[in-house]
Amino acid sequence: MATARTENPMSILGLNQPNGQHRGLSKPVGPSLGPLATAPQPHGSQKGGSIPQGSGGIRFGDDWKKCLQLPAKDCRVRTSDVTSTKGNEFEDYCLKRELLMGIFEMGWEKPSPIQEESIPIALSGRDILARAKNGTGKSGAYLIPLLERIDLKKDHIQAMVMVPTRELALQVSQISIQVSKHLGGVKVMATTGGTNLRDDIMRLDETVHVVIATPGRILDLIKKGVAKVDKVQMMVMDEADKLLSQDFVVLIEEIISFLAKGRQILLYSATFPISVQKFMAKHLSKPYEINLMDELTLKGITQYYAYVTERQKVHCLNTLFSRLQINQSIIFCNSTQRVELLAKKITQLGYSCFYIHAKMMQEYRNRVFHDFRNGLCRNLVCTDLFTRGIDIQAVNVVINFDFPKNAETYLHRIGRSGRFGHLGLAINLITSEDRFNLKSIEDQLTQKTRRSAASMTSSVQHKRRRVGVWHSSVLLPAAHKHSE
Structure with missing residues (x-):
């Protein structure tokens, strides 16, 4: 995907307003794919029932x-x-x-x-x-x-x-x-x-x-x-x-x-x-x-990597969308320009997509954040603006389209998936330029996490068996396997 600068990125995207909302084919987030971040319907509640307003404390026998x-x-x-x-x-x-x-x-x-x-x-x-x-x-x-x-x-x-x-x-x-x-x-x-x-x-x-x-x-x-x-x-x-x-x-x-x-x-x-x-x-x-951080990795998140060239990334992403069951996904890029270009490309592939970054007007950022949180779109492309504390329960897949440069950023990125102990998936698209950052981050995150190859799922080819945390998935035919 091209990264050359342009004088007017918005004209490239074909948007009248930079509101961060691209619409592809209508693929609503359905209830069959799991609970979303929308307000759930109450159950077992008493309509019209008065809620007692006391001064505090629980009294024995209260209902x-x-x-x-x-x-x-x-x-x-x-x-x-x-x-x-x-x-x-x-x-x-x-x-x-x-x-x-x-x-x-x-x-x-x-x-x-x-x-x-x-x-x-x-x-x-x-x-x-x-x-x-x-x-x-x-x-x-x-x-x-x-x-x-x-x-x-x-x-x-x-x-x-x-x-x-x-x-x-x-x-x-x-x-x-x-x-x-x-x-x-x-x-x-x-x-x-x-x-x-x-x-x-x-x-x-x-x-x-x-x-x-x-x-x-x-x-x-x-x-x-x-x-x-x-x-x-x-x-x-x-x-x-x-x-x-x-x-x-x-x-x-x-x-x-x-x-x-x-x-x-x-x-x-x-x-x-x-x-x-x-x-x-x-x-x-x-x-x-x-x-409460005896180990640095998140237990509920399975981490995969795929070695690709820069040109193969979009094709690999398309493969993931077609093969994985995604409730909602967050896709990270390392620059605002790449965020907008990738969001446009995803839309051209036929998938609904929002994007968000720090250079957008606050009004549009608020709208995108609110709409994505409420499940109006399945995919969000963003910069590291979205790595800090953002809690959207429906997000079960995080994709590092651009691999981060340090372990701290990596941890916060993949932490957007698998919220509150739920299971999540982190997929990293690695180019030859990322191999040194991959090695550095892997060493930092696996100092206290040494899982045996026997504990891995049978659907995964195990690369880097020394620590057993990173996997190369057989679901990614577009990825070139790394020779060790």
């Missing part, structure tokens, strides 16, 4: 659970990443009844390992440094104690969640609103760059309890005196490794300088850079450390 509108039960197989728990229940943490209602109506039946470890510590007010795998419930691990500690009698900002991308900010705010819907008045606000600053200023003129923000925008609002954060009691850093990178760390430290000294700071991520030690020593007070 409040019968009034809940629960989503359809998810019966898919889950890995030990989310099932190896201590057997705790959400009721064990003495949460408000109204908060428990929101938790159960989200479909969260029992706390995952990271939630078991994190929730009681966060409720105690202690700083936390938590490392857990992608898709194991980190958002719930900090949002549940955050919402529990909100005092509705106070009309100032009480908690902040820092995230590195606008899409993640929207996702976290949506989860917060859903979980807190029975609490009776928790005001959640998302503020990110690329949106109207005046709207944010007007919103902050009213009561706001929780702010979910990207660092640049919230710092701007703080400096203007609009966002008053001197009474914030809890600050969460989601995808903390990215927030502690050179792109954000200066902004984060400046934001912290406006907070009260007694504030609580919680850091969550799947990977942590060495710089976290310096940050922890400077800003955290005796943090409680949680490490």
